Amino acid sequence: MQKKISKIPFKGTAEQEQKLKEVIDKYCDDQSRLMMVMQEAQDIYGYLPFEVQLMIADGMNVPLEKVYGIATFYSQFSLSPKGDYDISVCMGTACYVKGAGEIFERISQKLGIGADECTEDGKFSITACRCIGACGLAPVMTINDDVYGRLTPDDVDDILAKYANKA
Amino acid sequence: MVRSHVLVCGGTGCTSSNSLKIIEALEKEINKQGLTDEVKVVQTGCFGLCALGPVMIVYPEGCFYSMVKVEDIPEIVSEHLLKGRIVTRLLYDETVGKDEIKSLNETDFYKKQVRVALRNCGVIDPESIEEYIAYDGYMALAKCLTEYTPEQVIKIVSDSGLRGRGGGGFPTGRKWALTAPNKAPQKYVVCNADEGDPGAFMDRSVLEGDPHAIIEAMAIAGYAIGATKGFVYVRAEYPIAVKRLQIAIDKAREYGLLGKNILGSGFDFDMEIRLGAGAFVCGEETALMTSIEGNRGEPRPRPPYPAVKGLFGMPTVENNVETLANIPQIILRGPEWFSSMGTEKSKGTKVFALGGKIKHTGLVEIPMGTTLREVVEEIGGGIPGGKKFKAAQTGGPSGGCIPAELFDTKIDYDNLTEIGCMMGSGGLIVMDEDTCMVDIAKFFLEFTVDESCGKCTPCRVGTKRLLEKLEKITSGNGTMQDIDELEELCNFIKENSLCGLGQTAPNPVLSTLRFFRDEYISHVKDKKCPAGVCKSLMSYVIIADKCKGCTACVRVCPVGAISGSVKQPHVIDDSKCIKCGACMEKCKFGAIVKQ
Numbered sequence: 202m203q204k205k206i207s208k209i210p211f212k213g214t215a216e217q218e219q220k221l222k223e224v225i226d227k228y229c230d231d232q233s234r235l236m237m238v239m240q241e242a243q244d245i246y247g248y249l250p251f252e253v254q255l256m257i258a259d260g261m262n263v264p265l266e267k268v269y270g271i272a273t274f275y276s277q278f279s280l281s282p283k284g285d286y287d288i289s290v291c292m293g294t295a296c297y298v299k300g301a302g303e304i305f306e307r308i309s310q311k312l313g314i315g316a317d318e319c320t321e322d323g324k325f326s327i328t329a330c331r332c333i334g335a336c337g338l339a340p341v342m343t344i345n346d347d348v349y350g351r352l353t354p355d356d357v358d359d360i361l362a363k364y365a366n367k368a
Numbered sequence: 369m370v371r372s373h374v375l376v377c378g379g380t381g382c383t384s385s386n387s388l389k390i391i392e393a394l395e396k397e398i399n400k401q402g403l404t405d406e407v408k409v410v411q412t413g414c415f416g417l418c419a420l421g422p423v424m425i426v427y428p429e430g431c432f433y434s435m436v437k438v439e440d441i442p443e444i445v446s447e448h449l450l451k452g453r454i455v456t457r458l459l460y461d462e463t464v465g466k467d468e469i470k471s472l473n474e475t476d477f478y479k480k481q482v483r484v485a486l487r488n489c490g491v492i493d494p495e496s497i498e499e500y501i502a503y504d505g506y507m508a509l510a511k512c513l514t515e516y517t518p519e520q521v522i523k524i525v526s527d528s529g530l531r532g533r534g535g536g537g538f539p540t541g542r543k544w545a546l547t548a549p550n551k552a553p554q555k556y557v558v559c560n561a562d563e564g565d566p567g568a569f570m571d572r573s574v575l576e577g578d579p580h581a582i583i584e585a586m587a588i589a590g591y592a593i594g595a596t597k598g599f600v601y602v603r604a605e606y607p608i609a610v611k612r613l614q615i616a617i618d619k620a621r622e623y624g625l626l627g628k629n630i631l632g633s634g635f636d637f638d639m640e641i642r643l644g645a646g647a648f649v650c651g652e653e654t655a656l657m658t659s660i661e662g663n664r665g666e667p668r669p670r671p672p673y674p675a676v677k678g679l680f681g682m683p684t685v686e687n688n689v690e691t692l693a694n695i696p697q698i699i700l701r702g703p704e705w706f707s708s709m710g711t712e713k714s715k716g717t718k719v720f721a722l723g724g725k726i727k728h729t730g731l732v733e734i735p736m737g738t739t740l741r742e743v744v745e746e747i748g749g750g751i752p753g754g755k756k757f758k759a760a761q762t763g764g765p766s767g768g769c770i771p772a773e774l775f776d777t778k779i780d781y782d783n784l785t786e787i788g789c790m791m792g793s794g795g796l797i798v799m800d801e802d803t804c805m806v807d808i809a810k811f812f813l814e815f816t817v818d819e820s821c822g823k824c825t826p827c828r829v830g831t832k833r834l835l836e837k838l839e840k841i842t843s844g845n846g847t848m849q850d851i852d853e854l855e856e857l858c859n860f861i862k863e864n865s866l867c868g869l870g871q872t873a874p875n876p877v878l879s880t881l882r883f884f885r886d887e888y889i890s891h892v893k894d895k896k897c898p899a900g901v902c903k904s905l906m907s908y909v910i911i912a913d914k915c916k917g918c919t920a921c922v923r924v925c926p927v928g929a930i931s932g933s934v935k936q937p938h939v940i941d942d943s944k945c946i947k948c949g950a951c952m953e954k955c956k957f958g959a960i961v962k963q
Contacts, residue, residue: 233680293567294761295723334572348383
């Protein structure tokens with residue numbers, strides 16, 4: 202899977218770096234925990250920019266190539282920042298046969314961005330995600346932790362408006 | 369004294385439809401009406417009937433309330449819980465008989481089900497080890513440690529006829545027997561909970577609803593093969609499952625059911641969770657092990673098999689969640705009990721995640737050998753909207769479609785393999801006449817192209833070429849030669865790929881070609897998509913006689929493809945039309961049709 206690499210400059214804080222250091226210190230004696238470190242790093246920064254990958258590689262004493270290899274292999278890792286509101290449209294089979302494709306298209310049209318992209322104001326990003334297992338509610342999407350099920354393309358406008366108006 | 373229990377489903381389906389708010393409202397209302405000491409609210413795992421979520425059951429009456437709303441709670445509490453008057457209008461309509469309330473087990477959805485792997489789901493509070501123990505929990509482990517030798521445990525599992533529920537169907541007992549004799553400084557038990565099949569959520573439900581069963585089964589497996597360490601590899605997309613499993617592991621450790629010298633038997637076993645990061649190929653056992661070791665999850669060539677050289681180069685048994693969930697029951701009730709269910713070569717039950725175009729989407733557990741018709745029509749309640757059944761898809765991206773003419777196929781491993789399908793992990797997606805089978809094949813190929821790890825060429829390049837051919841056909845540029853080449857390429861990929869992902873990736877194409885070849889042909893020859901799904905092959909047309917010239921469609925069209933003057937029939941310019949369908953939805957007179 203081709204990953205989009207962000208051109209937005211890295212804006213990590215010292216506080217974030219401190220947190221990452223703590224994580225690395227906890228796990229650095231066991232290289233099999235590299236993925237765990239990367240998962241926690243993504244929780245801290247929201248994505249895995251090159252600078253963070255470098256810190257992880259140094260801290261875990263593995264080649265950067267390995268960190269990059271893992272970051273691009275697993276779909277959970279993102280190389281570009283997410284919006285304040287990250288929309289994931291489930292593309293599992295159950296959702297797909299119930300029209301998830303149309304939902305995705307409507308959102309993409311509305312926001313003017315494609316998969317794994319972020320709107321210019323940094324507010325929304327959109328992902329076509331793997332089955333989240335809420336097949337009973339198909340088609341489903343999530344916006345951060347909120348779940349929306351039994352969607353029709355017409356629901357999209359109202360739902361997006363709710364978030365667009367939030368600070 | 370608690371006189372009433374309210375069990376609210378806390379599975380992912382129901383929490384997505386706000387069951388947590390229901391619990392909150394219930395507790396608040398119960399408190400307000402002074403019933404805190406008399407009524408207990410329990411958050412359980414999945415009940416199975418996800419389509420009706422959020423759902424809850426009130427015991428001892430066994431009343432099943434479905435699609436509960438927060439606004440309904442005060443009424444349920446004051447009427448039912450306080451005054452004992454059941455709120456019939458909020459009950460699941462199938463449980464409302466003429467004069468009495470039927471038990472849930474008498475409804476069509478549950479009647480034919482036999483719950484073994486799911487027996488505690490929706491029954492106990494998954495976060496309470498005491499409730500698990502009260503339902504015979506950890507008794508099987510105790511029995512193994514005190515009454516059986518490891519060899520006897522393996523024999524019981526072998527005799528039961530249990531086969532791997534993750535897809536392949538390898539006999540579990542034999543897997544254990546192959547690993548046990550190998551001497552090594554460390555052996556491992558791995559639980560595969562990387563449920564990557566789109567549309568399948570059995571393993572998630574077991575972990576969410578009955579996590580202790582998995583811990584117990586892994587400890588039993590550890591005892592049988594001589595392993596002291598276990599890993600559960602779970603998808604990070606399943607936060608509730610991860611949380612409950614972690615709580616369960618901590619509790620089991622606290623109770624001395626994990627750790628050193630379990631139950632004073634001298635047997636040590638401990639386990640930890642490792643999170644997947646979203647790679648379908650990690651469901652393949654060697655890829656999963658590579659991933660736990662902290663690498664890109666690429667599969668390894670076999671032999672050596674994991675039984676000899678698995679995780680960290682040590683002998684390893686890897687079992688799927690549902691397989692493990694059966695183990696404690698087999699130990700307690702004996703192999704004969706288990707093998708009395710099912711067909712000759714497929715024993716026991718199988719959990720399916722019913723989804724797609726079906727009334728009762730949700731989780732069902734049926735004895736092997738139940739027919740597809742029974743599952744879809746009786747348990748699943750048939751297809752909504754009076755549409756016709758077209759096919760059922762099992763096995764996800766590795767499986768195939770069962771067409772309507774094979775509706776009476778008995779579901780077991782061998783029958784499904786015979787018709788070019790596979791059991792897979794248990795996703796069962798129902799499709800009706802509005803589903804285009806070429807498009808479905810394309811959908812699965814898009815998935816495998818995305819998920820192919822890239823290690824071997826047949827899979828990496830082959831699946832990409834397959835997808836290109838399918839795209840050519842669905843865009844109306846295909847030829848009959850493409851169909852033949854498609855088939856040839858499929859067979860080549862099947863024979864030459866390194867791991868299960870590549871070997872099964874062509875199945876969706878092969879099986880749709882086998883049963884729905886005419887659909888491929890109409891895409892190629894007539895340039896038509898019979899189901900009206902493939903956008904390049906259809907156009908929207910206005911029927912002049914029905915058009916009143918109201919201009920509603922002109923206003924709604926995002927690309928200005930519709931023209932015509934007021935009160936005159938309008939026309940759609942096909943070259944501009946993007947086939948969004950907005951005009952058809954808007955037209956009040958049914959004058960716009962897909963062709």
